Amino acid sequence: MNPIAHAAGAFGGLIIAALTVSFVNRRLGGRSPSLRQLASLIRQENLTPAHADRFLFRSAPILALATISLAALFIPIGPRLIGLDATTGLFFFVVLLSPFVVAMMNAGWAGNGKHGLFGAFRAAAHLVSYEVPLGFAAIGPVMSAQSLSTTRIVEAQSSLWYVVWQPLGLVLFVIASLFASFRHPFDLAQADTELAGGVLAEYSGRRLLLFRLALDGLFALLMAMAVVLFLGGWHGPLLPGPVWMILKTICLAALALAMARRFPRLGHDQMLAFSWKVLLPASLLNVALVGVLALLLPARLQ
Amino acid sequence: MTGRPELHRRCFAIDGGEGGALLAELERSSSFERVYSPRHADTLLVFGPLSRKLVPAARQLARAVPRPASALVVADASELLPGLRPFEPREVQFALAGELPELNVADGPEPEPTELNLPDRKELEMATEIAVHSLGPIQPFTDGPLRVLLACDGEQVLFARIEAGFASRGLAEAMKGTTKEEALRLAERIVPGSPAAGRLALLRELDRERSSPEHALLAAELATQSAAATLRWTHRLFSAMAWPAREREAADLVASADRNGGLAESIGRWAAKLGRDRLLRLRTAGVGRVPEDLESPAAARELIGAPGEDVRGRLLRRLLIAARRLREPAYGNAVHSSRGPLRVGAGVSDGRVANVTWETPTAATLPFVPRLLQGHRLADAEVVLASLDLCAAEADP
Numbered sequence: 259m260n261p262i263a264h265a266a267g268a269f270g271g272l273i274i275a276a277l278t279v280s281f282v283n284r285r286l287g288g289r290s291p292s293l294r295q296l297a298s299l300i301r302q303e304n305l306t307p308a309h310a311d312r313f314l315f316r317s318a319p320i321l322a323l324a325t326i327s328l329a330a331l332f333i334p335i336g337p338r339l340i341g342l343d344a345t346t347g348l349f350f351f352v353v354l355l356s357p358f359v360v361a362m363m364n365a366g367w368a369g370n371g372k373h374g375l376f377g378a379f380r381a382a383a384h385l386v387s388y389e390v391p392l393g394f395a396a397i398g399p400v401m402s403a404q405s406l407s408t409t410r411i412v413e414a415q416s417s418l419w420y421v422v423w424q425p426l427g428l429v430l431f432v433i434a435s436l437f438a439s440f441r442h443p444f445d446l447a448q449a450d451t452e453l454a455g456g457v458l459a460e461y462s463g464r465r466l467l468l469f470r471l472a473l474d475g476l477f478a479l480l481m482a483m484a485v486v487l488f489l490g491g492w493h494g495p496l497l498p499g500p501v502w503m504i505l506k507t508i509c510l511a512a513l514a515l516a517m518a519r520r521f522p523r524l525g526h527d528q529m530l531a532f533s534w535k536v537l538l539p540a541s542l543l544n545v546a547l548v549g550v551l552a553l554l555l556p557a558r559l560q
Numbered sequence: 561m562t563g564r565p566e567l568h569r570r571c572f573a574i575d576g577g578e579g580g581a582l583l584a585e586l587e588r589s590s591s592f593e594r595v596y597s598p599r600h601a602d603t604l605l606v607f608g609p610l611s612r613k614l615v616p617a618a619r620q621l622a623r624a625v626p627r628p629a630s631a632l633v634v635a636d637a638s639e640l641l642p643g644l645r646p647f648e649p650r651e652v653q654f655a656l657a658g659e660l661p662e663l664n665v666a667d668g669p670e671p672e673p674t675e676l677n678l679p680d681r682k683e684l685e686m687a688t689e690i691a692v693h694s695l696g697p698i699q700p701f702t703d704g705p706l707r708v709l710l711a712c713d714g715e716q717v718l719f720a721r722i723e724a725g726f727a728s729r730g731l732a733e734a735m736k737g738t739t740k741e742e743a744l745r746l747a748e749r750i751v752p753g754s755p756a757a758g759r760l761a762l763l764r765e766l767d768r769e770r771s772s773p774e775h776a777l778l779a780a781e782l783a784t785q786s787a788a789a790t791l792r793w794t795h796r797l798f799s800a801m802a803w804p805a806r807e808r809e810a811a812d813l814v815a816s817a818d819r820n821g822g823l824a825e826s827i828g829r830w831a832a833k834l835g836r837d838r839l840l841r842l843r844t845a846g847v848g849r850v851p852e853d854l855e856s857p858a859a860a861r862e863l864i865g866a867p868g869e870d871v872r873g874r875l876l877r878r879l880l881i882a883a884r885r886l887r888e889p890a891y892g893n894a895v896h897s898s899r900g901p902l903r904v905g906a907g908v909s910d911g912r913v914a915n916v917t918w919e920t921p922t923a924a925t926l927p928f929v930p931r932l933l934q935g936h937r938l939a940d941a942e943v944v945l946a947s948l949d950l951c952a953a954e955a956d957p
Binding site for chain 2: 287288289291292295298301302303304305372373375376379442445446449450451452454455458459460461462463466519520521522523524525526527528
């Protein structure tokens with residue numbers, strides 16, 4: 259099929275997913291703008307602060323959206339419904355999370371403000387501490403399916419979802435996802451009361467809208483990836499595959515957001531300590547457990 | 561106030577010092593979104609009066625709001641903020657349902673620029689560049705405008721400086737030579753958000769006789785207002801910690817404060833629940849601990865706490881105090897606002913009130929704030945600041 263159609267499909271799906279996340283978060287009482295408030299951003303002035311690095315400032319939201327649109331290509335919605343069915347799809351997906359941080363850093367640095375600068379450094383400082391647990395949590399399904407292809411991983415779960423014997427992996431992946439998408443308990447880089455929006459502090463109008471969509475979209479993507487890795491992707495009775503995929507993603511996202519509300523925002527040091535002292539050992543333990551279980555469980559169940 | 565307004569606005573609030581209660585009321589509306597960067601707003605909420613010192617900051621913020629934007633001004637300060645169109649009448653009506661202060665720009669001392677002397681780079685061990693993080697004067701951690709300058713080495717606060725005087729309303733000046741009734745009415749504004757505090761304190765000073773029914777009535781009213789003010793403070797504290805679930809609980813309690821029935825029990829239960837909360841303990845472990853050698857005056861004791869007390873201890877203690885005062889409104893001799901003892905002195909000559917002076921807990925606490933912020937990480941310093949419940953208008957008469 260036409261690659262442009264694929265890209266457009268991934269982008270459109272992403273925007274809808276981002277709006278859904280925003281809506282769900284608001285329904286749960288979170289501090290997300292309503293759709294009406296988001297729409298009002300379109301006709302608002304698109305300010306660039308004085309002495310800003312104009313190129314970086316303007317390109318950052320576009321870079322953020324472009325990165326995650328690329329990552330969206332590797333999420334299978336249905337049996338043959340995937341933007342790009344690469345044999346190393348999961349690997350590409352994880353790799354594409356890093357340029358997103360570059361976009362965050364550019365945004366924070368280019369705005370020529372201290373709030374943004376603090377946000378940018380926070381975003382950069384956290385990069386490694388969530389990528390490692392995220393990667394390790396994702397290794398479980400890869401070991402079981404013996405493939406990095408996202409469609410193969412889903413197909414391997416046709417008889418039993420991986421969450422049944424790798425629940426720890428799912429929990430770790432969801433926590434690391436909140437971390438990776440700068441969401442509530444880990445949202446230091448875009449903390450509102452604390453840093454007046456941090457990285458986003460100087461953005462307004464359409465660019466702010468794009469950035470918000472990119473951040474929500476990133477979270478939606480990570481939740482979709484969690485469904486692909488642990489919750490059997492499009493598998494499910496009665497309803498068609500894509501419907502199952504979307505339903506599962508929305509439910510998982512709502513669950514993660516509702517849980518996140520129960521926690522206060524972690525401090526900078528607490529976050530790093532949590533990541534290296536809790537998440538990383540737990541994810542290593544998960545890898546070891548999965549390795550043992552993969553040997554012990556009958557092949558039919560895997 | 562009846563009914564919640566359908567605003568569908570992203571509001572940035574500029575509080576001249578008396579808007580705290582009204583802002584809390586607005587924040588309960590589901591269609592109201594409070595934002596913390598003027599760039600994210602489409603509506604500027606201004607709670608007047610604005611002091612002369614605050615006006616430049618307010619103007620600067622108004623300029624930072626992307627257009628088209630509206631301004632919703634409680635008190636007439638609209639000519640101060642050029643380039644913003646006013647709200648539609650339907651929306652303004654809601655705002656005016658609160659009390660409309662008669663002062664526009666309050667007289668106050670001429671603004672003096674604050675200077676922060678940074679240490680010489682050579683004196684620093686690591687020779688890193690120090691970033692001065694300026695909070696305010698409009699910031700979400702205190703009730704009313706207060707500037708806090710945090711000199712940060714990375715995320716660590718090396719030292720802090722406080723600049724007050726942004727909420728000056730010229731009350732003491734306005735009370736000179738007024739009749740007793742006028743003075744009492746003005747005294748209601750000494751402690752914003754709990755009018756009974758100032759009124760009762762001045763009444764006690766003027767009357768000498770302390771057992772009239774009016775006193776008892778005011779004392780009961782004060783207890784309710786203080787409980788509401790304490791709950792508004794917990795809401796502010798939890799929003800500084802960014803803890804949505806607890807923010808919700810605080811907001812629900814604030815909403816039930818008007819009804820008063822069983823409020824003391826609800827607050828007591830909530831305090832017990834918070835006391836058992838392990839997350840709260842983890843988040844605030846050692847944050848804002850009062851140094852052993854800090855000798856704070858008695859007036860500041862209620863806000864700061866005893867040596868060794870941290871953010872969590874302060875929160876639990878003050879919730880219990882609020883609950884106890886609800887049960888025994890006339891407890892003790894001194895007049896206690898939600899933040900601690902309020903002392904008002906006044907002289908009367910020829911039936912006119914001569915000079916009114918007062919001492920408030922916030923004014924007594926301010927000198928100790930830099931010491932309490934020092935050495936914390938940026939995020940924790942902001943939580944500590946919010947945990948002190950400073951009321952700017954109370955400190956700047």
